[in-house]
Amino acid sequence: MAVGPGAALGGTAAVTAAFxxxxxxxxxxxxGLIVLQADETIEVDFRRLIPPGVELLVSRVPSGAEVTSETLAEMAGHLTAAAALFPGSVNFAAVGYACTSGTAQIGAAEVARLVRAGTTTxxxxxxxxxxxxxxxALGLGRLALLSPYVAPVSERLRDTLAAAGIDTPAFGSFDVAEEARVVRIDGPSIIGAAETVAARAPVDGLFLSCTNLRTLDVIPAxxxxxxxxxxxxxLVLAWHLLRLAGVPIPDAPPSRLIDQTARKSLRT
Structure with a gap:
C-alpha cells in the first residue's frame, strides 16, 4: 500500500515540518580552472599542486581534437560560456584558462576579458x-622551449614570449597535432627531447609547453x-594562481620555481 505525504504509518503521523x-x-x-575538453592531464596535476586548504572548481571549454591556429582561435567564442558554468554565487580569488597555445593565439588580455564576462573573479x-x-621571479630571460605542437602554433607562442622580453633561442617539437597523442608522450621521450633542445644554445631555463603534456614527474630529473x-x-599556472590567491604552493613535487620563490604568498 502506498503511503503519501501526511499519511500515518504504523499509527504515527508523518512529520512534515522542515528541519x-x-x-x-x-x-x-x-x-577556478577552465580546462580544454581534450585535456586529460591538468586536473590530475592540479590535485597534486593545489593544497587542501584551497577549493578548486573546474569548468570545461570546447576544443578541437587537433591543435591548429584555427581551432585555438575558435575557443575564444566559447570562453565566456565556459566561465559562466561556474556557480554564480562564487567570488573567485583567481581563475585560470588552461591553454598555453590558446592564450598565445587569442591574447592574454582578451582571455581575461572573456573570462570576466562569465564569472566574478x-x-x-x-x-x-x-x-x-x-x-x-627567477630572473630568467633565455629559455629552451619544448613543445608537442606543429610549427605555426609554436611560433605564435615564441613571438608572444619575445614581446615580453623572453628569448627562446633553443626550440624543439614533437610535431604532433592530435591531443590524444600528446597526452600519451611518455616521460623518457620528454626527457630525451628536452636535453637535446637545452643543449642547442646557452639558456638559463627550460619550458615544457602544453597543459596536456605529462611533465610534472620529469621536472626534478x-x-x-x-x-x-x-x-x-x-606548474607555472598552479604557482601563479596560488600566488594571486595569496596561498603558498606546496613543496611537492619539488622544483626550483617553488624552492627559489620560497613559497611566498605574494599577489603578483
Whole structure:
C-alpha cells in the first residue's frame, strides 16, 4: 500500500515540518580552472599542486581534437560560456584558462576579458602570463622551449614570449597535432627531447609547453641533469594562481620555481 505525504504509518503521523539549519561561512580561497575538453592531464596535476586548504572548481571549454591556429582561435567564442558554468554565487580569488597555445593565439588580455564576462573573479591568469611571471621571479630571460605542437602554433607562442622580453633561442617539437597523442608522450621521450633542445644554445631555463603534456614527474630529473630551472605549463599556472590567491604552493613535487620563490604568498 502506498503511503503519501501526511499519511500515518504504523499509527504515527508523518512529520512534515522542515528541519532547522545554519549556513556555514566560506573561508577557503576559491580558484577556478577552465580546462580544454581534450585535456586529460591538468586536473590530475592540479590535485597534486593545489593544497587542501584551497577549493578548486573546474569548468570545461570546447576544443578541437587537433591543435591548429584555427581551432585555438575558435575557443575564444566559447570562453565566456565556459566561465559562466561556474556557480554564480562564487567570488573567485583567481581563475585560470588552461591553454598555453590558446592564450598565445587569442591574447592574454582578451582571455581575461572573456573570462570576466562569465564569472566574478579578483584575477585571471593563463599559462603564458604565468610563465612570464615565473621567469621574472627567477630572473630568467633565455629559455629552451619544448613543445608537442606543429610549427605555426609554436611560433605564435615564441613571438608572444619575445614581446615580453623572453628569448627562446633553443626550440624543439614533437610535431604532433592530435591531443590524444600528446597526452600519451611518455616521460623518457620528454626527457630525451628536452636535453637535446637545452643543449642547442646557452639558456638559463627550460619550458615544457602544453597543459596536456605529462611533465610534472620529469621536472626534478631534468633540473638535476641540466642544472637550470625547468618550468611547465601546469606548474607555472598552479604557482601563479596560488600566488594571486595569496596561498603558498606546496613543496611537492619539488622544483626550483617553488624552492627559489620560497613559497611566498605574494599577489603578483
Amino acid at each position: 532547522p539549519y545554519r549556513l556555514s561561512e566560506v573561508s577557503a580561497p576559491r580558484i 579578483a584575477a585571471v591568469t593563463d599559462p603564458v602570463t604565468a610563465l612570464i611571471a615565473s621567469c621574472r 631534468l633540473e638535476d641533469r641540466l642544472g637550470i630551472p625547468v618550468l611547465s605549463s601546469n
